[in-house]
Amino acid sequence: MNVAFVRSYWRMAHAASPQNHKIGSIVQRWWAQARTSFFWMFGIAFVLRLTLIILGHTYKFKPYDNGFSFGLYPYLIGSVFRLAGVYTHGSAFILLSINSIFSALTCIPIFLIARKCFSEKVAVWTAWAWALLPSVMYWCTRWVWETSLAALLLALIFWLTLKMEELEGIVPWIGFGVLWGVAGLTNTSLLAFLPASGLWAVYKQRKRGVPAVAGATLAGIFFCATIAPWLVRNFEVFGRPVFIRSNFGAELRLGNGPGANGTWMSYVHPSQNVVELRRYEHLGEIGYVAKRKREAVEFIRQDVARFAWLSVKRFIYYWGGLPRSSEIPALAPFKNSLFLASSVLAFWGLGRALRKRQYGAWLFFWLILSYPTIYYFVFPHPRYRHPIEPELGILIVYLISEAKLGRPQALQKAI
Numbered sequence: 098m099n100v101a102f103v104r105s106y107w108r109m110a111h112a113a114s115p116q117n118h119k120i121g122s123i124v125q126r127w128w129a130q131a132r133t134s135f136f137w138m139f140g141i142a143f144v145l146r147l148t149l150i151i152l153g154h155t156y157k158f159k160p161y162d163n164g165f166s167f168g169l170y171p172y173l174i175g176s177v178f179r180l181a182g183v184y185t186h187g188s189a190f191i192l193l194s195i196n197s198i199f200s201a202l203t204c205i206p207i208f209l210i211a212r213k214c215f216s217e218k219v220a221v222w223t224a225w226a227w228a229l230l231p232s233v234m235y236w237c238t239r240w241v242w243e244t245s246l247a248a249l250l251l252a253l254i255f256w257l258t259l260k261m262e263e264l265e266g267i268v269p270w271i272g273f274g275v276l277w278g279v280a281g282l283t284n285t286s287l288l289a290f291l292p293a294s295g296l297w298a299v300y301k302q303r304k305r306g307v308p309a310v311a312g313a314t315l316a317g318i319f320f321c322a323t324i325a326p327w328l329v330r331n332f333e334v335f336g337r338p339v340f341i342r343s344n345f346g347a348e349l350r351l352g353n354g355p356g357a358n359g360t361w362m363s364y365v366h367p368s369q370n371v372v373e374l375r376r377y378e379h380l381g382e383i384g385y386v387a388k389r390k391r392e393a394v395e396f397i398r399q400d401v402a403r404f405a406w407l408s409v410k411r412f413i414y415y416w417g418g419l420p421r422s423s424e425i426p427a428l429a430p431f432k433n434s435l436f437l438a439s440s441v442l443a444f445w446g447l448g449r450a451l452r453k454r455q456y457g458a459w460l461f462f463w464l465i466l467s468y469p470t471i472y473y474f475v476f477p478h479p480r481y482r483h484p485i486e487p488e489l490g491i492l493i494v495y496l497i498s499e500a501k502l503g504r505p506q507a508l509q510k511a512i
Contacts, residue, residue: 132221138204142228146197149231149238156189169243169283192241199245200237203487204228206252211491213259214450214457216498223494227487232435236483247284247484254280254287255464255488258294259457262301267315273298274316278323285341286471287484293463335383343382346390352411352476353393357403359410360419361476408473415469415477416440436479439493446492449499461488 131137150156174192181187204224212220227233237245254276261269277294280287295313302309324341331339351362367374367385377385397404414420417440418433447465450458464485472481482489 132225133208133217135205135208138208138224138228139201142201142204143197145229146200146234146238147194149234150190150193150197153238155238156186156193158184158186158189170241170246174241189241193238196237196241196245197234199249200234201228203245203249203252206249206256207487207491209256210252210259210457210488211494213256214455214461215491215495219491219495219498222498223487223491226490226494233486236480240480242480243283244480244483247280247287248487250276250280250283251287251290251464251468251484252487254290254294255460258298258460261298262305265307267312270312270316271319274319275323277316278320281320281324281341282327284484286468286481289467289470290464293460293467297460297463337383339383343386346386346388346393348475350389350393352474353404353407354396357396357407359407359414359476361478411473411475411477415472415482419477419479439489442496443489443492446494446496446499449496450492455495461492464488 170192173195174188177188177191178184181191204227207227208220208224210220211223236242257269257273257276261273273295277288277291281291295316299309299313302312327341328338331341331343335343351366352360354362354365356362363369365373367377376388380388416437418429418436420433421429443465447458447461451462465488468485469482472478
């Protein structure tokens with residue numbers, strides 16, 4: 098009976114093998130074309146995100162958060178509200194879909210950066226990891242904030258900074274200035290990387306013997322021209338100069354004050370605290386932010402040592418995850434372990450890239466050094482790491498690829 102069963106199974110498998118081989122051949126041919134195709138990367142990434150929005154009903158925002166899930170993009174959100182209603186499920190679906198487009202498009206600069214700095218293999222696997230990993234999809238499918246757009250813009254800026262060494266003329270510098278202007282309007286924290294990015298581009302062009310000072314000056318002019326309309330708007334609204342956003346003092350207070358523990362003190366935010374909301378309404382935005390800044394500065398001056406320790410804790414939380422970071426408390430340690438592991442692997446990959454003098458390694462270094470710094474003094478949040486996760490992902494995949502390359506060599510030496 099057993100012998101007959103085995104023979105029967107073998108005949109069935111043998112009969113089916115040509116069909117399986119044909120299917121496998123089709124898949125292989127498709128992958129040979131799709132693995133480096135921006136069309137397939139974007140298309141599959143976007144479909145997966147859209148599917149997650151629909152099946153997960155992530156467009157059904159909580160009614161009791163006072164619209165907090167609808168963050169920035171003021172003009173974009175206003176336009177969608179006119180089309181699909183204020184704070185409706187339809188508006189949420191449209192805006193989350195737009196976020197998903199930004200997130201899916203990020204596959205393209207990821208591929209270009211990784212291929213230029215490391216190899217096509219690293220480029221393929223990093224871009225497809227961004228397209229397919231569920232953890233990457235979280236912010237674009239759940240929050241109507243600038244997070245996904247910031248990640249896309251920063252990746253584009255990183256790639257353009259690398260390419261500036263090869264480009265000539267004024268057009269690249271104009272694009273450089275405009276792109277940085279759009280990034281600054283999207284998320285002012287990104288501007289922390291602007292000095293390193295600009296100096297890198299100037300240095301690399303001058304190293305080739307290409308005059309770069311005039312180009313950099315032109316980029317600065319177009320940067321200022323790009324942000325100027327919003328600065329004019331701020332002056333008209335507030336009656337005084339305000340550089341892009343006015344809320345730094347309030348954000349500083351949300352991380353520094355009585356009861357501070359290195360995390361966001363949401364209970365003193367006007368959206369969560371009725372008393373603070375009344376103060377905000379009474380003082381106005383500028384007056385309220387100024388008062389909160391004075392409170393934070395006074396707290397810091399009174400106990401600099403405590404502020405320093407809080408900053409250390411914020412550094413740890415930024416790279417290792419926040420305590421009680423999961424809606425399910427039992428999952429928080431596991432979630433933070435993965436978060437910390439990704440940071441450690443990225444740092445390890447950066448160190449290896451620096452040691453091997455990989456092209457662009459120092460630009461990765463300056464990005465990781467400069468961008469997160471402000472959050473060590475205000476407060477950290479997993480969302481604040483997302484804009485640099487494309488670059489972190491590239492470093493992680495590079496490290497893994499190097500480990501795979503080194504294993505056969507180590508075995509040969511052992512033999």
